Amino acid sequence: MKNIQLLGLILVVIGSFLPLVHVPVIGNWNYWKLDHYLAIACWIFAACAVFGIVNHNGKVVRFFGILMILLFAFTLVAVKMQSLEYFSFVPFKSWREAFAGTVKLKWGWIAEFLGAFLMIFATGSKKVNKRTQI
DSSP states (O other), X not given: OHHHHHHHHHHHXXXXXXXXXXXXXXXXXXXXHHOHHHHHHHHHHHHXXXXXXXXXXXXXXXXXXXXXXXXXXXHHHHHHHHHHHHTTTSSSHHHHHHHHTTSEEOTHXXXXXXXHHHHHHTOOOOOOOOOOOO
């Protein structure tokens, strides 16, 4: 299970450098271009999850995996809200929503969420064989 958790962690870290949002004319943005503070929070959660993986503590890994999913969901909501705010100068609401709709989410989110889910669901139960051999 430790290897699967490490794979999930690597997916989350690499996913922060993959294209997450496409803004017309400007191009693709990764987590670092979206917001430095959210990217730093993602990496701090990843570092804490490494601590849990190394110490074989599944609860810590699961907790920080859940925190990462909440952070990613918050980032998605923030991107949509910010795109609506970015086009607030447009006088008509329907036009504003149409222009905000040009900001598209990219495939990097798949790596982010997949990595976090792998970290959460790869924490298996430790079953100790209580049979003793004579």
